[in-house]
Amino acid sequence: MTTTTLSTPTSSQTLPPRVASRAWGWARRQLFPSPLQALLSMATLILSGWFAYVALDWLVFSATFVGTSQADCTGDGACWLPITQRLGLFVYGFYPETQRWRVDIAFALAAGVFPLLYIKRIDRRWTLAYLVLLPFAMWWLLKGGPGLPDISSTRFAGILVTVFLGVVGMVFALPIGILLALGRRSKKPVIRVLSVLYIELIRSVPVITLLFMASLMIQLFLPSGWNLDILLRVLAVLVLFTAAYMAETVRGGLQGMPKGQYEAAAALGFSYWKAMGLIILPQVLRNTIPPLLTQFVGLFKETTLVMVVGVLDVVGIAMSTTSTPEWIGRENEVYLFLALFFFAICFALSRYARYLERQLEKSRQ
Amino acid sequence: MFVTRRLQNARVLSAVQQGAVLLLVAAVFYWLIHEASVNLDAKGIASGFGFLTDRAGYDITFHLIDYTPNDTYFRAYLVGLLNTLLVSLMSIALATLLGVLLGVCRVSGNWLISRLSYLLVEFLRNVPLVVHLIWWYSLVLALPSVRQAIELFDVAFLSNRGLTIPWASDGSLVGWGLLWLCLGGLLGSLAMGRYLARQPWKGLGPSRWPAILGGAIALPLLCYLISDAHWEWDVPVSHGFSFAGGVALTPELLALWLALSIYSSSYIAEIVRGAIQSVPRGQYEAADALGFRPRKAMAKLIIPQAIYPMIPQITSTYLNIIKNSSLGVVVGFMELVSSTGGTTLNQTGQAIECIALVMATYCVFSLVTSALMNFYNHRVGLRTH
Numbered sequence: 001m002t003t004t005t006l007s008t009p010t011s012s013q014t015l016p017p018r019v020a021s022r023a024w025g026w027a028r029r030q031l032f033p034s035p036l037q038a039l040l041s042m043a044t045l046i047l048s049g050w051f052a053y054v055a056l057d058w059l060v061f062s063a064t065f066v067g068t069s070q071a072d073c074t075g076d077g078a079c080w081l082p083i084t085q086r087l088g089l090f091v092y093g094f095y096p097e098t099q100r101w102r103v104d105i106a107f108a109l110a111a112g113v114f115p116l117l118y119i120k121r122i123d124r125r126w127t128l129a130y131l132v133l134l135p136f137a138m139w140w141l142l143k144g145g146p147g148l149p150d151i152s153s154t155r156f157a158g159i160l161v162t163v164f165l166g167v168v169g170m171v172f173a174l175p176i177g178i179l180l181a182l183g184r185r186s187k188k189p190v191i192r193v194l195s196v197l198y199i200e201l202i203r204s205v206p207v208i209t210l211l212f213m214a215s216l217m218i219q220l221f222l223p224s225g226w227n228l229d230i231l232l233r234v235l236a237v238l239v240l241f242t243a244a245y246m247a248e249t250v251r252g253g254l255q256g257m258p259k260g261q262y263e264a265a266a267a268l269g270f271s272y273w274k275a276m277g278l279i280i281l282p283q284v285l286r287n288t289i290p291p292l293l294t295q296f297v298g299l300f301k302e303t304t305l306v307m308v309v310g311v312l313d314v315v316g317i318a319m320s321t322t323s324t325p326e327w328i329g330r331e332n333e334v335y336l337f338l339a340l341f342f343f344a345i346c347f348a349l350s351r352y353a354r355y356l357e358r359q360l361e362k363s364r365q
Numbered sequence: 366m367f368v369t370r371r372l373q374n375a376r377v378l379s380a381v382q383q384g385a386v387l388l389l390v391a392a393v394f395y396w397l398i399h400e401a402s403v404n405l406d407a408k409g410i411a412s413g414f415g416f417l418t419d420r421a422g423y424d425i426t427f428h429l430i431d432y433t434p435n436d437t438y439f440r441a442y443l444v445g446l447l448n449t450l451l452v453s454l455m456s457i458a459l460a461t462l463l464g465v466l467l468g469v470c471r472v473s474g475n476w477l478i479s480r481l482s483y484l485l486v487e488f489l490r491n492v493p494l495v496v497h498l499i500w501w502y503s504l505v506l507a508l509p510s511v512r513q514a515i516e517l518f519d520v521a522f523l524s525n526r527g528l529t530i531p532w533a534s535d536g537s538l539v540g541w542g543l544l545w546l547c548l549g550g551l552l553g554s555l556a557m558g559r560y561l562a563r564q565p566w567k568g569l570g571p572s573r574w575p576a577i578l579g580g581a582i583a584l585p586l587l588c589y590l591i592s593d594a595h596w597e598w599d600v601p602v603s604h605g606f607s608f609a610g611g612v613a614l615t616p617e618l619l620a621l622w623l624a625l626s627i628y629s630s631s632y633i634a635e636i637v638r639g640a641i642q643s644v645p646r647g648q649y650e651a652a653d654a655l656g657f658r659p660r661k662a663m664a665k666l667i668i669p670q671a672i673y674p675m676i677p678q679i680t681s682t683y684l685n686i687i688k689n690s691s692l693g694v695v696v697g698f699m700e701l702v703s704s705t706g707g708t709t710l711n712q713t714g715q716a717i718e719c720i721a722l723v724m725a726t727y728c729v730f731s732l733v734t735s736a737l738m739n740f741y742n743h744r745v746g747l748r749t750h
Contacts, residue, residue: 030476037475044477190383194390204731205724206691212706216716220404221397301493308694315495322503331503339492339500346491 070326082327083337090317093157102148103160106141109134110167114352117289124282135168153231157312159341161231165313166300169238173299174292176239177246182276184251195247202244207305210237215309234306242299249291253284287360293353297346304342314338401717408714414722416713417442423708425699427615438709445704446726452621452700453687459626460686461679464633471638482634489631494689497628502620502696511606520600522608527619529601532612542589549588553580617698621690629686636678640671677738684734688727701726 032038062077065084073079083090092100113134116127142164144150156164183195202210214237215230222228228236257280265275307316318338322331405412417439424434429447432440470482489497506525509515514524522529557580561573601611614622644667652662694703701723710719 030474033474041475041477044475044481048477048481188379188383190387194386201724201728205727206688206702208691208694208702209706209720209723209727212702212710213720216710217720220401220716223400223403297491301491304493304495305692307495315493315499319499331500331507335496335500335503338496339488342493342496343488343491347487350491 070328070330073330078333078336079330080333080337082321082330082334086317086321086327089158089321090314091159093160093312093317094155095151095160096155099149099151102141106138106160107163109137109141110163113167114349117293117356124286131171131174135171138164138168153229156231158317159314161306161311161313162300162303165231165235165238165303165306166296169235169242169303170296170299172235172239173242173246176243178250178281180243180247181250181254184247185254199244199247202241203248207237207241207302208308210241211305211309213237230309230311234309234311238299238303238306241302242295245298246292246295249288249295250284252291253288254280256287257284290353290357290360293349293356297349297353300346300349301342314341410714412715412717414718416715416718419713421709421712423712425704427618427699438705438713441709442701442705442722445699445701448618448693448698448704449687449690449700452618452625452693452698453690455622456625456629456686456690457683459622460629460633460682463626463630465637467630467634468637468641471634472641486631486634489627490635492628494624494628494692495695497624498620498692498695501624502616505616505620505623511603511608514603514608516603521611522601522603525616526613527616528614529608529611530614531598531600531610533599541592545588545592546585549585550581552588553582553584556580556584615698617693617696620696621693621698625686625689625692629682629689632682632685633679636675636682637671639678640675641667643674644670676741680734680738684731687730 031041058077060077062075064073064075064077064079064081067073067081068085069081070079073081088097088100092103095103113131116122116130140146140148142151142156142160143153180195180199183191184199186192186195211234214233218228218233261279261283262275265279270279303313304315306313307319312320315338318334321327322334327334402412418437420434421436421438421441422434423441425432425441425444425448427448428444429451430440430444432444467482467486470478471486473479473482505527508523508525511522511524511526514522514529516522520531557576560576560580599610601608648666648670649662652666657666690700691702693700694707697703699708705719706723710716713719
C-alpha cells in the first residue's frame with residue numbers, strides 16, 4: 001500500500017514481525033520511517049516542545065490574572081488584567097448594566113440557529129420561521145420597543161455589535177442572495193443582465209470601499225432630514241455585499257440540481273414560483289447549508305472591518321483598550337484574546353459545516 | 366378581455382415583466398441621482414472630476430514616484446495605486462512561498478508535521494485579517510528604536526521606523542533594469558516553452574536543465590547586461606538617530622505586508638493541499654507499480670496533475686490579496702483606499718467621484734485578471750481536458 005504522501009512507503013510487510021506495541025509501530029511508521037524523517041521529526045518535536053513550554057509559561061504560569069490595574073502586572077508573563085477588568089466592555093459595550101440580560105438572551109437566540117440546522121426531526125418550516133423572526137427579535141431585545149425600554153444604538157459596542165452584524169446580516173442576505181441567484185439563471189435577459197452586473201460589481205470591489213460608501217455617500221443620496229443610524233447603514237452594506245457572494249453559492253446549488261426535478265415540476269403544471277418554492281429551493285437550501293455556514297464564518301470575520309467607519313465592534317474595543325494610557329503596552333495579550341475569540345467561533349463553525357456536509361453526503365448515498 | 370388574453374401569452378408577459386423591472390431600476394437610479402444633485406447643490410459642491418488637477422496638500426510618507434504635497438490629487442491617486450500594487454505583489458510573492466510550504470507540510474506523511482501545519486493553517490485563516498494586521502503593526506512598532514536597530518547581515522536595519530534596506534542610488538535605473546529583466550524573462554520563457562514542448566515526455570529531468578537555466582536565468586541576465594541599466598547599491602548606514610542611504614519600508618507597509626501574506630498563505634495552503642489530494646489514488650498506485658520513487662512520482666506525476674485545478678483558485682486568492690490590501694487604511698498605509706478614498710475625499714468632499722474612482726480601479730484589476738484567466742483556460746484548459 002503506498003502512502004498518498006511524500007514519505008517513503010513503509011508498508012506493513014517491511015516492518016519486522018515482532019513489533020513491540022501498536023503505538024510504537026504507529027510512531028515508527030509515521031514519525032521515523034527513514035533516518036531523514038526521523039531527524040525531521042525529532043527536530044520538530046524538540047522545537048514544538050520548547051515553544052509549548054515558553055508559550056504556556058507566558059500564557060499561564062508566569063501570568064497575572066488577579067488585580068485591578070497595570071501596577072498589579074508584576075509577573076514576567078502575560079498580564080490578563082486588561083481583559084478581565086474590561087470584560088463587560090468587550091462583551092456588552094456601553095450597554096446599561098441592569099439591561100444586560102437582554103443581550104444575553106439575544107446571544108442565546110443567535111446561537112440557537114446552529115443546533116436547529118442539525119436536528120432533522122424539526123419541520124424545516126419552523127427553522128425558517130425562526131430565521132425570519134430572529135433579526136426582529138434581536139433588534140427588539142437590543143434596541144427596545146414595546147415592553148422594553150429604548151437603548152440608544154450609540155451604546156452598542158463590542159461582541160454585541162459583532163454578533164448582531166454577523167447574524168442579522170446573514171439572515172437578511174439569504175433571501176436577496178436567493179433572488180439574485182434565480183435572477184442570474186433566469187431566461188429573461190433584462191433580469192439576468194442586471195443580476196450578473198450587480199453580483200460581479202460587488203464581488204470585484206473591496207468591502208471597505210462599500211463601507212466608506214455607507215458612511216460617507218449614502219447621506220448624499222437620501223433626502224435631507226432622513227438620517228439612518230450608522231449601525232443600520234453598515235448592516236445594509238454587509239447584507240448587500242454578502243448577498244452577492246451568497247448568490248454564487250446558491251447558484252452552484254441550483255446548477256447541481258438534477259434536470260429531472262425541473263422537468264417533474266413542469267410536468268405537474270407548477271408555475272415558476274411554485275416549482276422553485278416547493279420543489280427546487282428546499283432541496284438546494286438543504287444541500288447548501290454547509291457552504292452557507294462557511295460563508296457565515298467569512299461574514300463574521302468581515303464584520304471586523306466596520307471599525308474603519310467608526311462602529312465600535314470587538315476589534316474597536318480592543319484597539320481602544322490598547323491605546324488607553326491605563327493599559328498601554330499590553331497589545332499582545334489583548335490581540336491574542338481577540339484572535340482566540342474569533343478562532344474559537346470560526347473554527348468551531350467551520351468544523352460544524354464540514355460535519356454537516358459529511359452527514360449530507362451519507363444521506364445521499 | 367383582449368388585454369387579459371394578451372397578458373396570458375407567455376412572451377408578452379415576460380416582456381412586460383422585464384420592462385417593469387427595467388423601469389423600476391431606472392426610476393430608483395433617477396431618484397438617487399436627483400437627490401444627490403439636490404444635496405450637492407445645497408452643500409455647494411461641484412460634481413465632476415475637475416478636482417483631480419487641484420493641489421493635494423497632504424503628504425504621503427511612502428511613495429514610489431516623486432511626490433510632494435504640492436502635487437495634484439491625481440498624482441496622489443497614482444501614488445496610492447502604485448502602493449496598492451506594490452504591497453499586493455510583495456504579499457502575493459510571500460504568501461505563495463509560505464502557502465506552498467504549509468500546504469506541502471499539510472500532506473506530509475510525517476504525522477507531527479502534518480498536524481502542526483494543520484493547526485497553524487486553521488489558526489491563521491480563522492482569525493480576521495484586521496486582527497492579524499493590528500497585531501503585526503503593534504509588534505513592528507514595539508521593535509527597538511533607531512539607535513538600537515537590529516542589524517541584518519550588515520546591510521539592513523530593522524527598527525520601529527520599519528525596515529531599511531539597500532537600494533539603488535538612482536532609483537529610475539532600477540525600473541529600467543527590472544523592465545529589461547522582465548523582457549528577458551518573457552523571451553526566455555517563450556523560447557524555453559517552445560523547446561521543452563517539443564519533447565514533452567522528457568519532463569523536467571536533468572537532461573533539460575541547461576535549457577531551463579538558459580531560458581530562466583541566462584537570457585534575462587543577458588538582456589539586463591545589454592541594457593546598461595547598472596546601478597550602485599546604496600547601503601544604509603546608521604547615524605544614531607536616523608539612517609543615511611537605502612530605502613525604508615515603513616512600519617505600516619511592513620505590517621500590512623506580513624499580515625496580508627501570512628493570512629493569505631493559509632488559503633493557499635488549503636488550495637495546495639486540496640489539489641494534491643484531489644489527484645486520484647490510482648495515480649499514486651500506478652506510479653508505485655511502475656517503480657517510481659515517491660519523490661520522483663511527486664515531481665513527475667502528482668504535481669503536474671495537481672497544478673491545473675489549482676490555478677483558478679490561486680488566481681482568486683491573488684485577487685483577494687489585492688482587494689484586502691485596502692486594509693492599509695486601518696494602519697494608515699497610503700494605498701488606493703486611504704489616499705483617494707480617505708484623505709482626498711475628506712479634503713474635497715467629492716465622495717461620489719472619489720469612491721467611484723477607487724471602485725472603478727478595483728474593477729479594472731478584476732477584469733484584467735479574469736481576462737487573463739480566460740486566456741489561460743483557453744490555452745491550457747482545452748489541452749489538458
